[in-house]
Amino acid sequence: MEQINIYSGERIISRIFVQEDVAELEKCLDRYPHVFAVMDSNVAMNCPAAMKMAGIMNRKGVPGKLVDASEETKTMDTVMDICAWLLDNGADRDALVLAVGGGVTCDMVGFAASIYKRGVRFAYVPTTLLAQVDAAVGGKTGVNFDRYKNMLGIIRQQEFTYICPQVLVSLPHREFTAGVAEMLKTFIIEDNGNYQKAIDVLSEMSQGYSILPQESAADYWSDCVAAYTDELMYLVSEAVRVKAGIVSRDQFEKGERRKLNLGHTFAHAIETLAQREDRDISHGEAVAMGLVMAARLSDRVFRGDMETPTETEGSLAIDLCDCGLFPQCPYPVEEMAEIMSKDKKAEGGKVHFILIREIGEVVSYALAVDEVCRLMK
Secondary structure, three states: OEEEEEEEOOEEEEEEEEOOOHHHHHHHHOOOOOEEEEEEHHHHHHOHHHHHHHHHHHHOOOOEEEEOOOOOOOOHHHHHHHHHHHHHOOOOOOOEEEEEEOHHHHHHHHHHHHHHHHOOEEEEEEOOHHHHHHHOOOOEEEEEEOOEEEEEEEEOOOOEEEEOHHHHHHOOHHHHHOOHHHHHHHHHHOOOOHHHHHHHHHHHHHHHHHOOOHHHHHHHHHHHHHHOHHHHHHHHHHHHHHHHHHHHHOOOOOOHHHHHHOOHHHHHHHHHHHHHHOOOOOHHHHHHHHHHHHHHHHHHHHHOOOOOOOHHHHHHHHHHHHOOOOOOOOOOHHHHHHHHHOOOOEEOOEEEEEEEEEOOEEEEEEEOHHHHHHHOO
């Protein structure tokens, strides 16, 4: 079992385990006498590996709760419901709350555990690619508020994250690709030769899927993910290693950790607008759009190109399309301006946008939102 650590100084404050099978999760739980499991109901119904996890919980006598995990239910009401369930089941200060699900589940459960009895321990088993490479690593928890993304939250490190590619086999293609943009974002920040490796692997996987009729595509995709288990384990581990290093150096987002927001200021605005219109845009798709917009802004700021898509923007858009994403943003930047100005990262009337100099090098750049609108016309 591979272990990647997050540090505070020389002290390990969170551990990420990467293992091919879910069976080793039982050993991870052995040291915790009182475990309480919260699982996304969709995972319980559709993920074969969830049956194995349920068997582990049953053997250990772990109480379980199912939640409806979506952006619409990612609210304080759900967090309070989780806290009430913990209280009803006798969870004390020595409890470990285990979240099994995607990023929404991890965010809500981590936040609930962080405020329940002034904070109890929690851990994650992320079941989506997006959660494995991003949401379940780094200690950010939170919920949406007044239709603004992740407006209420706290940074508090989980005991451990158990990452297993076996759970990805049941993910539909669209949900799988929702994590692709987050993975590529990580390698744009710190390449180590992995950006092109990820493009090659993910493009190979998506190309076969794209030419199949719909009735046979789902089974093909499940077999495809299973066939690429080794490659996915490597890429997920490398993405986690990058994020763990950044978080270790800047846990509370005072400097370097801001790099992980690459594309997200645009993405959160896109998600908010889409939610208002009841338009179906996933977080991963919004991040893909946000990455392309960040690349466009980077070209305007660093290269002064005000007319046409340049190499950075164009190449990134092509790469995302090759990986099965089609990041065409439906909103002009002017429509996104008000939301971006209320971004939780805004300071002194400016927002810290993360811009791309080249693959493997990004920088934080403070810009007023009206200046961004002017540059991106």
